Amino acid sequence: MSNILRTGIIQQSNSADAADNRRRIADAARRLAADGARLIVNRELHDSLYFCQTESVDLCDLAADLRPGTGGPTDFYSALARELGVVMVTSLFERRAAGLYHNTAVVFETDGSVAGMYRKMHIPDDPAYYEKFYFTPGDLGFRPIDTSVGRLGVLVCWDQWYPEAARLMALHGAELLIYPTAIGYESSDTPEEQERQREAWTTVQRGHAVANGLPVVTVNRTGHEPDPSGATRGIQFWGSSFVAGPQGELLYRAPKDAEAEVCVDIDMARSEQVRRWWPFLRDRRIDAYEGLAQRFLR
Numbered sequence: 001m002s003n004i005l006r007t008g009i010i011q012q013s014n015s016a017d018a019a020d021n022r023r024r025i026a027d028a029a030r031r032l033a034a035d036g037a038r039l040i041v042n043r044e045l046h047d048s049l050y051f052c053q054t055e056s057v058d059l060c061d062l063a064a065d066l067r068p069g070t071g072g073p074t075d076f077y078s079a080l081a082r083e084l085g086v087v088m089v090t091s092l093f094e095r096r097a098a099g100l101y102h103n104t105a106v107v108f109e110t111d112g113s114v115a116g117m118y119r120k121m122h123i124p125d126d127p128a129y130y131e132k133f134y135f136t137p138g139d140l141g142f143r144p145i146d147t148s149v150g151r152l153g154v155l156v157c158w159d160q161w162y163p164e165a166a167r168l169m170a171l172h173g174a175e176l177l178i179y180p181t182a183i184g185y186e187s188s189d190t191p192e193e194q195e196r197q198r199e200a201w202t203t204v205q206r207g208h209a210v211a212n213g214l215p216v217v218t219v220n221r222t223g224h225e226p227d228p229s230g231a232t233r234g235i236q237f238w239g240s241s242f243v244a245g246p247q248g249e250l251l252y253r254a255p256k257d258a259e260a261e262v263c264v265d266i267d268m269a270r271s272e273q274v275r276r277w278w279p280f281l282r283d284r285r286i287d288a289y290e291g292l293a294q295r296f297l298r
Helices: 018-034 057-062 073-084 157-161 163-171 191-212 270-277
Strands: 004-011 039-041 087-097 100-108 114-119 145-147 150-154 176-180 184-186 216-219 222-225 235-238 242-244 250-253 260-267
Touching: 004 018, 004 216, 018 039, 018 073, 018 260, 073 087, 073 100, 087 150, 087 176, 100 150, 114 145, 150 163, 157 176, 157 191, 163 176, 163 191, 176 191, 184 191, 191 216, 191 235, 191 242, 250 260
Parallel strands: 004 039, 039 087, 150 176, 176 216
Antiparallel strands: 004 260, 087 100, 100 114, 145 150, 184 235, 216 242, 222 235, 242 250
């Protein structure tokens, strides 16, 4: 028997105007909900430009208190989820205390309540992606979030390169892996190298689907964002948001260079059958994996 989860994804470009970004997300979410979406997933840090291209203490002013009732983004997206009667995955810059910030996904239930939060665990520090300057690594672990549409294994962007993160979500009973994302091309790379990177990004996440017998939903931003410092030519975000089934099969893939909002039907019951055919969890040698807790073994 099938159990179809109609999932809406919102791939958009961003501006520096948080109110405009939220308005466009709300407009897209309303269209997706009208098309039957029960789950809506947004891109990483969707309320602002990707500010991590430079290191500036003033940009920490973009962070917000995510506790409900504070009048910030949590209240906005809570009201939107409640209005539409959908489960919504958001990605926000959290101010936890003075000088303590996180890259945080907040999941809202259909009644607008907070179903759960995930703080990004793996924090990159690369040219144009200076996230370690802004974000404290997450402290909530790899714990799925229970919702009315299923147990969601929500991770964020750089987490998507780590099979351990996907596996731990699966071992905790996640029924779907979700990755809000902000990733793009370095403009000085050759077109061939750019395509290798984009395809590697898609392939590793499809591998998480296969290895864990779970669907994967990844939502990226698109468009060009300049580097305010002028040190680089900015980031061309490569879009390509996608949904993969539990055998890694592509159910949908968005364009590289255009916005996209679409509903994708995911058969949540299919994972059970796939795991019967490919019983990777059964055959794991849990008695021989102690080395995984080490940085390196030589």
